[in-house]
Amino acid sequence: MSMQDGKDYVYLVWKCTSNRRQYIVGQLSKNGQYEFCYCKEFKEAMENGFTPLISFAKSDIVYKSEELFPAFSSRLPDRKRKDINKILKRYGLDKYDAYELLKRSGAKLPIDNLQFVDPILNFQESFEKIFYVAGVRHYLGCEGDNCSEAVEVIPGEKIILKTEANNKYDKYAVQIYNLREQLLGYVPRYYAQAFTKFIVENRIKAGKVLSIDKNENCDECIKAEIHILESKQ
Numbered sequence: 001m002s003m004q005d006g007k008d009y010v011y012l013v014w015k016c017t018s019n020r021r022q023y024i025v026g027q028l029s030k031n032g033q034y035e036f037c038y039c040k041e042f043k044e045a046m047e048n049g050f051t052p053l054i055s056f057a058k059s060d061i062v063y064k065s066e067e068l069f070p071a072f073s074s075r076l077p078d079r080k081r082k083d084i085n086k087i088l089k090r091y092g093l094d095k096y097d098a099y100e101l102l103k104r105s106g107a108k109l110p111i112d113n114l115q116f117v118d119p120i121l122n123f124q125e126s127f128e129k130i131f132y133v134a135g136v137r138h139y140l141g142c143e144g145d146n147c148s149e150a151v152e153v154i155p156g157e158k159i160i161l162k163t164e165a166n167n168k169y170d171k172y173a174v175q176i177y178n179l180r181e182q183l184l185g186y187v188p189r190y191y192a193q194a195f196t197k198f199i200v201e202n203r204i205k206a207g208k209v210l211s212i213d214k215n216e217n218c219d220e221c222i223k224a225e226i227h228i229l230e231s232k233q
Helices: 042-047 084-090 098-105 189-200
Strands: 007-015 022-031 033-038 063-065 114-117 127-132 159-163 174-178 183-186 204-212 222-228
Touching: 007 098, 022 042, 022 189, 098 114, 159 189, 159 204, 174 189, 189 204
Parallel strands: none
Antiparallel strands: 007 022, 007 114, 022 033, 033 063, 127 222, 159 174, 174 183, 204 222
């Protein structure tokens, strides 16, 4: 899924506090050594308030290291924590692997608006993608602070994906509905273009609400699972 040209990739995403938009500002890769560089939407993010990371001040070079960069590994839970096995189990890991934990957990911190995401780089194979539904606070009727008044979301219920081509903010926007035709939220922006392609090609096999946890923040309230069919082209 995240492999390309023999390298395994993970994207660094920054969320702007003013427009709530998520920008892919960097990419970290692994193939014997680690490499990091700014990419894609870095300049646009800069125009909206993003500043380069202190450890990666120059935006026009590729940083290399034999070990995972401390600026990233420091975002992960300490491997010596008493509950580390519980944390690893949560992300489907049998042993501590900093890179895999970074990819699967997102390594979000309360002090900034950064997170890592597992990108979609292979558009031909069949696969399943699990992600948190974006924008739920605006569509569940809770506005982020009144979960008891939110639209009921049931773990295991089927969901439907629909493109929203007239969205003025993102032409690749993909809405997520339940079978009662209630809008739950959106596919995260960093996956939207890929999912638009899958919808057009009629490759969405099935989708469901994997889990819901109202004790989490709104960005991690609803976890969805989507199955994509192999391309026939």
